[in-house]
Amino acid sequence: MATKQQQFVPTPSSPANTSGIINRSKAAAGDTRIVVIIFGQGQERIVTTFADVLGKPYRFASSFSSVGSEDHGTVIGIAAGDAKGDIVSRDRALMIAINAHCVGLGMPPDLDLSAASDYEFLYTEAPFFRRDLSRFISFTLGQISPHEALIKKARTYFISTTFPDVRTALSNLDILSVGSDAVEIRVDLLKEPLTDGTFNSVPSLSYVGEQVMLLRQRTELPIIFTTRCTRENGRFPMDDPDLYYEYLYRAIQWGCEYVDVEIWLREDIRRRLFEQRGNSRIISAFHDFSGTFKWPSPQAQAIFADSRRYGDIVKMITIINSVSENYELEYFRSQIKANNPDGPPLSAVNMDQLGQLSRALNTVFSPITHPLLPIVAAPGQLSAAEINGALSTMGQLPKKNIYGIGSFRSTPQVAFFEKCFNELGLPHNFMSVDRAVKGSVETFCLQHEFGGAYLSSPLSADQPYIPELSDAAKTIGSIDTIVVRGEGANTTFIGDNATWKGIRSTLTRDFAPSAYKDRAAIILSSSGDDAASIIFALRSLNIGKIYTVGFKAHGPLAFDVEPFTSIESVQRVEHPFAIISALPPLKSHLAQPLLRHFSHTGRPSPCGQGKVFMDLANGPRSTDPLAVAEQCGWTSYGVADATAFTTVETLRLLVGQNVPYSFVRLASGRGLY
Ligand SMILES: O=C1C[C@@](O)(C(=O)O)C[C@@H](O)[C@@H]1O
Incomplete structure (x- = not known):
């Protein structure tokens, strides 16, 4: 069993404004304290990787007391042995301490360092998952907030994994998590093997930490950390409530996006976890197996009221005795919604079988299972x-025709959408059709069972039959997705743009949003229209100046965008953080001289290299600029990366379901579609 910690050191609450997408689409500045990375023996490289992901310079120090306000903007590395000296007395308002521990070198993390740090990043050296680090640091520093996006979704689901060892799940995770917005790790169901062939009665913190790490390395979905107690269909013992605090607080330190806190726990434990949750969100959980609980009762109201004090989401799960109690729950749900317009969501x-109707009707974080799981979680x-x-x-999900409109000649894309619809049990048809004649998109929109469309070449945003536009579509000036809202006479179409999201997700796969802030970027494109979603994505990351090749920007996106006018103007600019090409395949080689130039020359930036190259050309090319970029040390992404992320967004917009990026890549083979 895990050794109990003597002292609980709180994570300082992060600044109030930590939403990932604020001011509509801008990445938040988040926590701006100095990032200090505590590293193990011979692990200096993890400090440089953190710095690179954050787009900051780094230096090594021998103590916390030698870090001062002049270090703002620099990542500091302190060896674990040195950090122990004064970690407890560090200036918490000035710095944020992250214990980076390499798993698999034979030693668990030092318990005192784990407890005293603000966060703990567990990693493996081979393979090393840079995107895991990027997500961890972006989340813990409050630069992204998956919860902000999820609470706005009409329906959210999480898969309750029930594996004794998550390793068994890893190969199937892509399929298991189709349709899920988050993955729950049931810590109480984990079985840590001991050397004598038996299992630990409670999995140790080091075993649990490794399991969380393995799961997070393989999924981009938020993780829900749950220690379900024995009275509530779980296996976590109830005799020592402080043990819950120890594990749940560590889940916050590991950067789990959601932490399930049972309502029977002592109030001081629940309060402390809520106050110390940083950017994690607390799911306050109540389960009743007595069979006597009634939805229309003061008890049910009181449980909600108590839960909401320390919960970002309130979860209430019960056993019932008759089907009609599902309707009582629906009435309770509507009352709660009406009386608590500002949340938290319920x-x-x-x-049991009697309650299955309510599982279909619940819209917030519905727990789901999958046939590939060993057991159902409840x-x-x-x-x-x-x-x-x-x-x-029940007629709640009418069958619709969803279109891919463009000049597709091939069928793989149809097969992919059909695969997703099948996997998700959606009744819809997917049809890919040519956009041959002027006006044909409107013709599809007017069809009786039209359920939305994705357009392979975007439409300009001023279509009279699309009365509403998302902010992104309005600013970018083009629509690549037509979303249908409402039914019958209330049906309306919303024009949206998924491409910019795909580009932004690609750009932030290996770098935190803050890495782009105020840095320069170069865009190559044959037209301003093709470049607009790129500019929007870069602006959402607070990029600095944008230089252009091949076009001039117009309209709302033209601010601080300047065309290169001569070789000299190229030579004068600061090292760009990113070069993105939207040139057609036969012209995409034109990016190569720029890549070469900025690999060897160019005014260096004080914030390290951070070289990102993206080539959005789709089709055969004379030479491959991605290969050139990689040779020159740029982190490179091709059209398949951005398209897969865009497809994730398109499916969310069209059918409201989450299909993970990894599934899109898996299901579409090597070349996308
Ligand atoms: O709280 C819940 C809901 C659940 O109990 C269910 O009824 O589906 C399953 C649990 O894994 C999860 O933590």
Whole structure:
């Protein structure tokens, strides 16, 4: 069993304004304290990687007391042995301490350092997952906030994994998590093997940490950390409530996006976790297996009221005795919604077969299972496909025709969408059609069962039959997705743009949003229209000056965008953080001289190299600029990366379901579509 810690050191709460996408689409500045990385013996490289991901310079120091306000903007590395000297007395308002521990070198993390740090990053050297580090630091510093996006979704689901060892799940994770917005790790169901062939009664913190790390390395979905107690269908012992604090606080330190805190726990434990949650969100959980709980009761109201004090989401799960109690729950849900317009959202379902109707009707963080899981996490759990099937049978999910409109000649894209719809049990048809004649898009929109469309070449945003536009579509000036909202006479079309999101997700795969702040970028394109979504994506990352080749920007995106006018003007600019080419395939080689130039010359930036190259050309090329970029040390992405991320966004917009990036890549083979 895990050794109990003597002292609990709180994570200082992060600044109030930590939402990842604020001011509509801008990345938040987040926590601006000095980042100090504590590293193990021979692990200096992890400090340089943190600095590179954050786009900052670094230096090594021998103590916390030698770090001062002049170090703002620099990542500091302190060896674990040195850090122990004064970590406890560090200036917490000035710096944020992250214990970076390499798993697999034979030693668990030092418990005192783990407890005293603000956060802990567990990693493996081979393979090393840079995107895991990028996500960890972006999240813990408050530069991204998945919760902000998830609470706005009409329906959210999480898969409750029930594996004794997550390693067994890793190869199937892409398929398991189709339709899920988050993955729950049931820590109480983990089984840590001991040398004598038995299992630890409670998995140790080092075992749990490794399991969380393995899961996070393989999924981009937020993680829900759950220690379900024995009274509530779990295996976590209830005799020592402080043990819950120890594990749940560590989950916050590991950067788990959600932490499940059971409501029976002492108030001081729940309060401390809520106050110390940093950027993690607390799911306050109540389960009742007595069979006597009633939704229309002062008890149910009181439980919600108590839960909301220390919960960002309130979860209430019960056993019922008759189907009609599902309707009582629906009435309770509507009352709660009406009386608590500012949240927190309620996730409530009834268990067992009798309660399955409520699992279909719940819209907030519905727990789901998957046929590939060893057991269901709770009686009556349904899969995403079963829930969609039930909704469809009840007339809640009418069958629609969803179109891919463009000049597709091939069928793989149809096969991909059909695969997703099948996997999710959605009743819709996907059809890919040519956009041959003027006006044909409107013709599709007017069809009776039109359920939305994705356009392979975007439409200009001023279509009279698309009355509403997202902010992105309005600013970019083009629509690549037509979303249908409402039914019958209330049906309306919203023009949206998924491409910029795909580009932004690609840019932030290996770098934190802050790495782009105030840095220069270069865009090559044959037209301003093709470049608009790139500019929007870069602006959302607070990029500095943008230089252009091949076009001039117009309209709302033209601010601080300047065309290169001569070789001299190229030579004068600071090293760009990113070069992005939207040139057609036969011209994409024109990026190569710039890549070469900025690999060897160019005014260096004080913030390290951070060389990102993206080539959005789709089709055969005379030479491959990606290969040139990689040779010159640029982190490179091709059109398949950006398209896969865009597809994730397109599916979210069209059918409201989350299909992970890794599944899109997996299902579409090597070349996308
Ligand atoms: O709280 C819940 C809901 C659940 O109990 C269910 O009923 O589906 C399953 C659990 O894994 C999860 O933590």
